[in-house]
Amino acid sequence: MSKFKKDGSRPMPGVNTSSLPDIVFMLLFFFMVATTSKENDPTVKVESPVGTKTTELTPYKQRSEVDFLYLGEPRNPMRAADFKMGYALSLDNVVQPTVDGLYTTNAVAQWKKDKFDQKPSRMTAPIEAVITCFKADRNAPSGLIFDIRKELQDINALTIAYAVRDNGNI
Amino acid sequence: MAKREIEEINAGSMADIAFLLLIFFLVTTTMDKDQAYIRNIPKKVEVSKPVDVEKRNILAIKANNQNQLMVRDMIFEDPNKISDFVLEFYKTNEKKNDPTNNFPMYSRISMSAIDQNIAAIEAEIEQMEEAGMKADIVNFKYNQLDEWEKKKRALKLYGDNELPEIHVQANIRIEVQQATAYSIFAKMQSEIEEAIFELRNGECERLFGMPYSVLKRRFDQDKKAEDQAMMDLLEILYPARIIEVTPKK
Known part of the structure; x- marks a missing residue:
């Protein structure tokens, strides 16, 4: 009864790794399909609140009918004191000098208009949409959101969205 | 000279290359999708005097700088209760109007009344076009006509003699102050959305025997006219009229 006899003399065969590239490519393709590219890494810290029954923005993103603006504490803590209530507005990775100056500089309206002009010509949606x-x-103060809303209203960019994290709806 | 054997290409580093690509994609992409509540900012118009709205038609949800909550002058702690207040607001008078309570009234409109209205507006449009009125005013009338046509389709689909409708002025107000945390603001939006979803879902199950989420997804994908009519009906039954009040300085 020596079925499991140890045979010290035979050398261990090497693992065949010829299918390793296939496996890795499979993983690669999975990730390429299942993920979306990161919107730019904002220069402000943003931790979204949670919510339910949201609308998914992916179809709008694919048609480039959505622009994101970030509102949070600046990543550089030394600069926090420069801003109204310590929160800064980041438009395409450019932190606006102060949110207080919003009305005098029309930063948001200018940014939105520029963005709209640069959209690809296949996009037909009007600026309202x-x-x-x-x-x-x-923890960002809601007052700032209304300041920005006011500016968007002035240039007729009337559709807005409030981003939240939705855990139940994926 | 002897024929030289073509050497096989060494594919041993293929895995390394693929790994490199894989890691690149892992780093530069993200799994989470952007989820949001889509809202409309009202168009800027000059109004001399705001329209008076009866108190019973307003559901004001307020939060102050200290993030304390108040619904209809009642202070409460748990933000998860907002959806219950919204449900109460819609449901109290839905089956039977009771003038003594402080909730919006429902009106019931019959098919013949809808037809009368459509006829009246059509006649008006004809007159206006003959008189050469401004395009804005005529367009406004056309929009009104669309609304009524929508109601007509909705009532047909509803299958009853009368279409119940909440008061046109009934609205939900979100009133925050300058320093109210965004999480509270977002929570209000979430709770309102949840309540309206629940209402529409109940009616969707009763009328069409399927969940509202299924109908909505199907409509988003195919954009069929029949789904559009169903969505319109549910929106007429439970309209989401949300007003976000700009905080005072």
Whole structure:
């Protein structure tokens, strides 16, 4: 009864790794299909609050009918004191000098108009229908959102969206 | 000279290359999708005097700078209760109007009344076009006509003699102050959305025997006219009229 006899003399065969590239490519393709590219890494810290029954923005993103603006504490803590209530507005990775100066500089309106002019020509949606999506930190003051809203109203960019994290709806 | 054997290409580093690509994609992409509540900012118009709205038609949800909550002058703690207040607001008078309570009234409109209205507006449009009125005013009338046509389709689909409708002025107000945390603001939006979803879902199950989420997804994908009519009916039954009040300085 020596079925499991140890045979010390035979050398261990090497593992065949010829299918390793196939496996890795499979993983690669999975990730390429299942993920979306990161919107730019904002220069402000944003931790979204949670919510339910949201609308998914992916179809709008594919048609580039949505612009994101970020509202949060600046990543550089030394600069926090420069801003109204310590929160800064980041438009395409450019932190606006102060949110207080919002009305005098019309930063948001200017940014939104520029964005709209640069959209690809296949996009037919009027500026009223192009979504401006607020990605605000959970502790950001709501007053700032209304300041920005006011500016968007002035240039007729009337559709907005409030981003939240939706855990139940994926 | 002897024929030289073509050497096989060494594919041993293929895995390394693929790994490199894989890691690149892992780093530069993200799994989470952007989820949001889509809202409309009202168009800027000059109004001399705001329209008076009866108190019973307003559901004001307020939060102050200290993030304390108040619904209809009642202070409460748990933000998860907002959806219950919204449900109460819609449901109290839905089956039977009771003038003594403080909730919006429902009106019931019959098919013949809808037809009368459509005829009246059509006649008006004809007159206006003959008189050469401004395009804005005529367009406004056309929009009104669309609304009524929508109601007509909705009532047909509803299958009853009369279409119940909440008061036109019934609205939900979100009133926050300058320093109210965004999470509270978002929570209000979430709770309102949840309540309206629940109402529409109940009616969708009763009338069409399927969940509202299924109908909505199907409509988003196919954009069929029959789904559009169903969605319109549910929106007429439970309209989401949300007003976000700009905080005072």
